[in-house]
Amino acid sequence: MSNSNSITKTFTIINELGLHARPAMLLVQAISRLECSVNIEKDGFEADAKSIMGVLTLAAEQNSHIIVRAEGPDAEKAINAIEKLVEEKFGED
Amino acid sequence: MPSRNSSRRSLGKIKLRGSGVSSGVSIGHVQLFHVSNLEVGESVVLKNHIESEIQRFQDAVSKTCKQIEELGKRVTERGEDKALIEVLTLHLLLLEDKMIYDRTIELVRDKRYGSEYALSCVFREAEERYSDLPDLFRERIKDVEDICRRIMNNLCGVDAQSLEDVEEEVVIVARDLSPSDAASMRSDNILGFVTEAGGKTSHTAIIARALEIPAVVGVSGITKFTRDHDVIIIDGESGSIIINPTSKEINEYRDKQHRLDVRQSRLIELSDFEPYTLDGFKIELAANIEFASEVESIAKYRANGVGLYRTEYLFLDRIVVPSEKEQYKHYFEVAEKIFPNPVIIRTLDIGGDKFAHALDTPHEMNPFLGCRAIRFSLTNKSIFRTQLRAILRASTYHNLLIMYPLISGHGELMEANEHLEAVKDELRSKNVSFDENIKVGAMIEVPSAVMVAQDLAKHVDFFSIGTNDLIQYTLAVDRGNQNIAYLYQPFHPAVLRMISNVVDVGREYNIPVSICGEMASDPVCVLVLLALGIERLSMAPNAIPSIKQLVRAVSIVRLREFGSKLLGMVSAEEIKMRVIEALPKLLAEGGEEVLENLNESSILASS
Numbered sequence: 001m002s003n004s005n006s007i008t009k010t011f012t013i014i015n016e017l018g019l020h021a022r023p024a025m026l027l028v029q030a031i032s033r034l035e036c037s038v039n040i041e042k043d044g045f046e047a048d049a050k051s052i053m054g055v056l057t058l059a060a061e062q063n064s065h066i067i068v069r070a071e072g073p074d075a076e077k078a079i080n081a082i083e084k085l086v087e088e089k090f091g092e093d
Numbered sequence: 094m095p096s097r098n099s100s101r102r103s104l105g106k107i108k109l110r111g112s113g114v115s116s117g118v119s120i121g122h123v124q125l126f127h128v129s130n131l132e133v134g135e136s137v138v139l140k141n142h143i144e145s146e147i148q149r150f151q152d153a154v155s156k157t158c159k160q161i162e163e164l165g166k167r168v169t170e171r172g173e174d175k176a177l178i179e180v181l182t183l184h185l186l187l188l189e190d191k192m193i194y195d196r197t198i199e200l201v202r203d204k205r206y207g208s209e210y211a212l213s214c215v216f217r218e219a220e221e222r223y224s225d226l227p228d229l230f231r232e233r234i235k236d237v238e239d240i241c242r243r244i245m246n247n248l249c250g251v252d253a254q255s256l257e258d259v260e261e262e263v264v265i266v267a268r269d270l271s272p273s274d275a276a277s278m279r280s281d282n283i284l285g286f287v288t289e290a291g292g293k294t295s296h297t298a299i300i301a302r303a304l305e306i307p308a309v310v311g312v313s314g315i316t317k318f319t320r321d322h323d324v325i326i327i328d329g330e331s332g333s334i335i336i337n338p339t340s341k342e343i344n345e346y347r348d349k350q351h352r353l354d355v356r357q358s359r360l361i362e363l364s365d366f367e368p369y370t371l372d373g374f375k376i377e378l379a380a381n382i383e384f385a386s387e388v389e390s391i392a393k394y395r396a397n398g399v400g401l402y403r404t405e406y407l408f409l410d411r412i413v414v415p416s417e418k419e420q421y422k423h424y425f426e427v428a429e430k431i432f433p434n435p436v437i438i439r440t441l442d443i444g445g446d447k448f449a450h451a452l453d454t455p456h457e458m459n460p461f462l463g464c465r466a467i468r469f470s471l472t473n474k475s476i477f478r479t480q481l482r483a484i485l486r487a488s489t490y491h492n493l494l495i496m497y498p499l500i501s502g503h504g505e506l507m508e509a510n511e512h513l514e515a516v517k518d519e520l521r522s523k524n525v526s527f528d529e530n531i532k533v534g535a536m537i538e539v540p541s542a543v544m545v546a547q548d549l550a551k552h553v554d555f556f557s558i559g560t561n562d563l564i565q566y567t568l569a570v571d572r573g574n575q576n577i578a579y580l581y582q583p584f585h586p587a588v589l590r591m592i593s594n595v596v597d598v599g600r601e602y603n604i605p606v607s608i609c610g611e612m613a614s615d616p617v618c619v620l621v622l623l624a625l626g627i628e629r630l631s632m633a634p635n636a637i638p639s640i641k642q643l644v645r646a647v648s649i650v651r652l653r654e655f656g657s658k659l660l661g662m663v664s665a666e667e668i669k670m671r672v673i674e675a676l677p678k679l680l681a682e683g684g685e686e687v688l689e690n691l692n693e694s695s696i697l698a699s700s
Contacts, residue, residue, distance in 0.1 A: 018229075022179060025186060052187055052190050053193065
């Protein structure tokens with residue numbers, strides 16, 4: 001599903017409150033300086049993952065699935081960064 | 094920020110009234126604090142001005158960015174609020190968000206809109222996009238609004254006001270103050286606050302009390318009736334406002350200011366004494382607090398511990414529910430600093446008139462009769478258990494007590510206690526230490542709880558009567574509704590008999606009954622409460638000295654005799670009259686000074 005600079009991966013949001021403000025901030029901050037475009041799709045809606053407004057409007061609650069698509073030289077870094085955040089429940093208890 | 098109104102002539106003398114939420118008198122010059130309007134009329138720019146228009150917008154954004162960073166730096170230096178830093182970080186991200194930044198530039202370039210108009214369109218687009226989202230996400234539109242307003246301020250050339258930079262002594266007059274405004278209000282030059290919006294629990298009120306400066310809120314129309322540099326008198330006790338007063342009035346209030354100062358310092362001297370009545374009864378005088386940072390005032394006023402720690406303030410204006418660790422830190426800090434005195438922690442009392450952005454509170458037709466307080470906690474079990482866990486873990490000094498708000502019946506109490514037991518089991522299984530004998534209490538503030546107090550008493554270690562809600566629910570009077578304010582009667586026979594019933598049940602089951610509503614800080618109300626058999630009161634820390642002075646001038650035996658007569662009376666008016674008549678008799682030797690201070694009672698003021 002990936003070539004040299006385009007990666008797609010699906011994640012399940014496991015932290016209790018979902019991708020609300022703080023997790024969304026962490027996500028945007030983690031990838032905003034990377035050299036790639038990152039899109040997040042949820043239930044047919046798509047948002048730019050570098051836009052905090054965009055990520056929030058996805059309203060990704062607990063147990064929702066998001067499809068992350070990264071394209072560009074830093075695509076892998078971006079996917080890894082997001083994976084780490086999701087797995088660590090964005091640092092929430 | 095120089096207001097548009099400042100060039101207009103002053104409107105002459107005007108008297109207004111709101112509710113005084115932080116006592117004291119201030120006399121100073123008005124500084125209007127207002128935010129730019131986001132509704133801007135359509136405007137277009139000439140084609141050859143497009144690039145300079147874009148530049149103007151970009152300049153406004155970078156100026157805004159610098160201002161927020163600056164504010165963030167100051168907040169960090171003061172070591173305040175992690176929560177606020179989070180909000181500011183979110184704002185910085187929004188500032189560079191392409192849905193705001195790029196989109197505004199796009200509208201200027203493609204449609205030739207003026208920057209202000211383009212920005213207002215962008216905000217409307219955002220509003221639409223957010224309108225259908227679940228609460229937790231939709232609430233964030235407030236941050237988008239905040240940031241758009243800041244940009245707008247800079248676009249319009251008005252300096253975004255920072256209340257920290259205030260150089261002359263002023264009274265701040267505003268429609269309302271946002272949390273970030275409130276955060277920047279730490280100047281010695283601010284003499285007081287007046288706002289159109291807000292109640293006793295608004296940010297303005299809380300901050301003013303923490304800074305111990307006078308504040309009056311709920312003053313409708315104040316921003317229209319006043320101009321920058323008008324002279325203003327505010328009385329944070331009575332809620333009176335006088336704009337452009339006469340020199341006679343200024344002198345009167347200077348006198349009052351002086352009297353209050355003298356009284357306060359005398360009262361503080363009195364702090365060394367314990368609150369014993371003339372006939373040797375000790376009346377416990379505890380403090381109500383909202384933040385861990387208030388514990389210093391408790392030492393200053395010599396409170397007998399904390400009778401009500403309102404934990405919901407940890408949750409308000411947060412973009413995320415505080416974690417167990419963070420809550421633990423706050424609770425532990427209070428427990429440690431107040432030790433060996435007790436601290437009653439009230440679990441989350443959200444809903445009604447207090448809403449938290451981070452919490453998914455439902456929109457209700459009738460929030461005071463809705464999913465608030467313990468009902469919210471029992472519906473949002475994981476938030477409730479997290480809080481209970483944090484409290485238990487912080488209980489190692491054995492001086493914490495847990496109190497549930499708004500218990501309306503046996504079932505709710507049992508359910509809350511089950512959660513508590515489950516959390517205790519969980520901690521035991523993990524070998525986490527906590528106070529195994531931690532005491533649990535119920536707030537009595539719903540008439541049904543009074544009626545079934547005996548059933549509740551078997552399952553708790555103490556009662557605390559929340560008079561504000563008990564009055565509002567007993568008399569079916571919205572305490573925020575000015576039209577029916579006359580019906581809000583603390584001395585209504587129904588209210589006094591309810592209090593008396595709870596006191597009786599407390600005696601029968603041998604559990605203490607305290608009062609933690611506004612009545613506990615009103616001297617005349619306190620006389621009546623003591624007459625009804627109450628022996629514990631919890632109030633705003635700075636009310637303690639004058640209540641202590643009162644306690645030391647009365648005899649419980651004489652008061653109780655009087656109390657039994659009160660219970661037979663049929664109207665609030667009659668009760669009030671009889672209390673006023675009896676005052677000189679009830680206050681024994683040395684009571685003249687106390688009597689003088691009774692003039693500050695709002696019960697008397699409303700007669």
